[in-house]
Amino acid sequence: MSVDLATVKRVARLARIAVDEEDAQRMVGELNAILGFVAQLDEVDVSGVEPMTSVIPMEMKKRRDVVTDGGKAADIVANAPATQENFFLVPKVVE
Amino acid sequence: MTDLTKFTIAEARGKLAAKEFSAAELADAYLAAIDAANPRINAYVEVTHDKARAMAKASDARIAAGNAGALEGIPLGIKDLFATEGVHTQAASHVLDRFRPRYESTVTANLWADGAVMLGKLNMDEFAMGSSNETSYYGPVVNPWRAAGSNRDLVPGGSSGGSAASVAAWLAAGATATDTGGSIRQPAAFTATVGIKPTYGRCSRWGIVAFASSLDQAGPIARDVRDAAIMLKSMASVDARDTTSVDRPVPDYEAAVGQSMKGRKIGIPREYRVDGMPAEIERLWRQGIAWMKDAGAEIVDISLPHTKYALPAYYIVAPAEASSNLARYDGVRYGLRVPGKDIVEMYENSRAAGFGREVKRRVMIGTYVLSAGYYDAYYVKAQKVRTLIKKDFEDAFAAGVDAILTPATPSAAFGVADQDMAADPVKMYLNDIFTVTVNMAGLPGIAVPAGLDGNGLPLGLQLIGRPFDEEMLFRAGAVIEKAAGRFAPQKWW
Numbered sequence: 353m354s355v356d357l358a359t360v361k362r363v364a365r366l367a368r369i370a371v372d373e374e375d376a377q378r379m380v381g382e383l384n385a386i387l388g389f390v391a392q393l394d395e396v397d398v399s400g401v402e403p404m405t406s407v408i409p410m411e412m413k414k415r416r417d418v419v420t421d422g423g424k425a426a427d428i429v430a431n432a433p434a435t436q437e438n439f440f441l442v443p444k445v446v447e
Numbered sequence: 448m449t450d451l452t453k454f455t456i457a458e459a460r461g462k463l464a465a466k467e468f469s470a471a472e473l474a475d476a477y478l479a480a481i482d483a484a485n486p487r488i489n490a491y492v493e494v495t496h497d498k499a500r501a502m503a504k505a506s507d508a509r510i511a512a513g514n515a516g517a518l519e520g521i522p523l524g525i526k527d528l529f530a531t532e533g534v535h536t537q538a539a540s541h542v543l544d545r546f547r548p549r550y551e552s553t554v555t556a557n558l559w560a561d562g563a564v565m566l567g568k569l570n571m572d573e574f575a576m577g578s579s580n581e582t583s584y585y586g587p588v589v590n591p592w593r594a595a596g597s598n599r600d601l602v603p604g605g606s607s608g609g610s611a612a613s614v615a616a617w618l619a620a621g622a623t624a625t626d627t628g629g630s631i632r633q634p635a636a637f638t639a640t641v642g643i644k645p646t647y648g649r650c651s652r653w654g655i656v657a658f659a660s661s662l663d664q665a666g667p668i669a670r671d672v673r674d675a676a677i678m679l680k681s682m683a684s685v686d687a688r689d690t691t692s693v694d695r696p697v698p699d700y701e702a703a704v705g706q707s708m709k710g711r712k713i714g715i716p717r718e719y720r721v722d723g724m725p726a727e728i729e730r731l732w733r734q735g736i737a738w739m740k741d742a743g744a745e746i747v748d749i750s751l752p753h754t755k756y757a758l759p760a761y762y763i764v765a766p767a768e769a770s771s772n773l774a775r776y777d778g779v780r781y782g783l784r785v786p787g788k789d790i791v792e793m794y795e796n797s798r799a800a801g802f803g804r805e806v807k808r809r810v811m812i813g814t815y816v817l818s819a820g821y822y823d824a825y826y827v828k829a830q831k832v833r834t835l836i837k838k839d840f841e842d843a844f845a846a847g848v849d850a851i852l853t854p855a856t857p858s859a860a861f862g863v864a865d866q867d868m869a870a871d872p873v874k875m876y877l878n879d880i881f882t883v884t885v886n887m888a889g890l891p892g893i894a895v896p897a898g899l900d901g902n903g904l905p906l907g908l909q910l911i912g913r914p915f916d917e918e919m920l921f922r923a924g925a926v927i928e929k930a931a932g933r934f935a936p937q938k939w940w
Contacts, residue, residue, distance in 0.1 A: 353824070355815065367770060367814040368777070368791070369807055370799035382808055382872055383815070389873045390759040390825070396832055403830035404837065406691075407661060407889030408648045408914060413690045427549040431781035440779050443790045 353391070354384045451476035452617040456521050456674040459620060463510060463520045470510065470520025474503035474564050477522045481566065481618050487940040490613040492527055492585045493535035494567035502564040509562060516562030518681050524619035526610050527568045528575055529555050529665075530654040534565075538656040539583040540573045542776045542801025544783040552654025553686045554623060554665050561681040566619055569609030573803045574773065575630055575658045578878035580608025581863065582805040590638060590860050591616035591936040595903035598939070601860040604634030604878075610668045611638040615936060621669040621678050625655060627662045628761055629856075629882030632894035635668050636855035636907030639896040639934035641675045641924065642668040644882075646915045647889035648693035650679075651686035659768035660691075662761075662886040671933070672895060672924045676700035679917065695915060703918035704925045709743030713923070714848035718754035719881060721857065727900045728854045735852055735897055735908045738930040739923070749848060751839040756832050757884040762876060763816050763829035764887075769806075770813025776801060808872065837888040844913050850923050853881050855894040855907035885911055893920040895927045896934050905934055 425438040434441035506520035530548040537543035579602040580588040588608040590601040603612040607624035611634035626644035635642030650665040667678035686692040778784035778797030785796035816825035885892035
């Protein structure tokens, strides 16, 4: 499988990365080189093989459903580019 | 005057305990060496002078009081991927501009609890994506090693290039590193240092900036096998905050160094003899086999038939996980924000300005292979191939193999701004051809310096172990180290 310019632009939109025409053109070549490389997997017969879900066989750890943390609003917003009274500020999203 | 930076961790530990010098003196010696060398080597993205001195002073007080920890007063460099409270943590990316976490990663917290001293944060490939440390927002790290008779700058490997260069250039006694496809072992091989990627689940991933969560593991880069064992003992732990942290006690790895290999089985996988491999690497491998025989090990030929599919499968799994993990960099909660006409344009502009080329490329590949209609063809297929890769290793271990010996890298260090690598991303990816299988199978792997090539550049051998048998790797690694001798660069910086 390979990608064309329109697909690269669509994927960039999905990935939320702004690309100009020049970036997109370059990426067509780069992405196709990588997709060409991974196409080697077509040679492998995987019928009846389970996809890996956990590399070390273990049960997912669970913890008691209790409050163990919190009250850290000031820490959480400390690194945000724009805040007001422990809220994150973003451009208006609802008209 | 004795140069305090030349001591290994084990040596410094003994001399600090014997009060031959203080932790404060040791920290000052390293800080002076960093200040002199860093403009040229670029291993550190931030040097924490005040913190290092304060931590060293506290270490001296604990040594005086008889309460010294396992790493008391040992000055370490920390890869920029580890969250360090109040200190630069950007994964060498512009997108995390000015991020200073309010918390400490489990691995670094373990090191400080054992008395280690932080010298600063180490350069790396952006988000650990790269094999040459050239994708860093802070520019490339320069390898302290140069080819004989040449003054050309070489890469230290990546992504833990700052970790490897700092240890090789005596700018840290040891360093933390991480390995997703070879990022500890390849730079260790390029700089004649020892690097171990432990079994997946051995070191907590809590507080480490995530790249590919099912592959990422932390480990040390150190001057020798014993130092790597000492560091891993402190870094490893069982952590309730990482659901993939495995509930097993941490053994005394140092005790394995020097133990006999007599009667142990070393597997030699025929699939690691790749086309175009330099004769020097082939020779080094044969030399390693001879050393193992001399140490009393039994050599057995093994087959790992799916080896060649590990790298293509990795370049589906790792970008897919990365595209998901890196979705959090949106210009809202932390890091860089570039305004736009609406919120979506703000996300797009922030990510376009914040991510470098290689990171964008991988996020794009990951987004594509996970997009509607392609998930089964790419991601599920790659995870099935991963099952087959792991089974190859399981079969070898079930047949009685204790460890597997391979070359660490397909070449020695190459030049900064290498034209061929820059022109073709896949060519750069091939650096990880011998190391990536280990991540895909979750196994431990160690790279140990084993010799120099015709240009006087370091080459390493890799040992791969059973899950949670890091002790066998330290034991076998020490055999190679003893036979090969020690290697140090000529100081030019």
